[in-house]
Amino acid sequence: MRSLERHRDAGAYALGVLDRADAFRFEDHLMDCPHCRAEVDELALPARMLRAYGRELPPVPDPLLLDRLLGEAARSRRLRRRARLGAVAAGLALAAAPTAAVLTPADP
Missing domain, CATH: 1.20.5 (Single alpha-helices involved in coiled-coils or other helix-helix interfaces)
Incomplete structure (x- = not known):
């Protein structure tokens, strides 16, 4: 992940769709970026709701x-x-x- 993209990956991180290496790099970035921490905190509830909704979906045909x-x-x-x-x-x-x-x- 390039440094310019780190600010855009808050949503992907909150949803848990980043691979291990990118998640590690983003967590490292989160320590130094209050803007991204606030964005991840803001996206935490919608991400949990989406995961709960995904568990309630009927099985794939x-x-x-x-x-x-x-x-x-x-x-x-x-x-x-x-x-x-x-x-x-x-x-x-x-x-x-x-x-x-x-x-x-x-x-x-």
């Missing part, structure tokens, strides 16, 4: 859920496409049947 949903949607589209092609083929066969019957020569 199954990571394979999206893959299963996409596969089911693709299967459904394939079935609808086959049904539509079958209906078109049946319609063409019905339309061509009377024409074929008229055009075939009759046996004497």
Whole structure:
């Protein structure tokens, strides 16, 4: 962490998202910077509230859920496409049947 960034890391420190080395450096900076100490103190309550809220969130859904949903949607589209092609083929066969019957020569 560069010295210019240390003043901007109070929020990250309060949330506990700095890695060990950066947290150590920021704590070292906190000893000499009353402005950053005040900012960390000010952010302590919102950080605790966010952590408490994070513990109350429902568990993350199954990571394979999206893959299963996409596969089911693709299967459904394939079935609808086959049904539509079958209906078109049946319609063409019905339309061509009377024409074929008229055009075939009759046996004497």
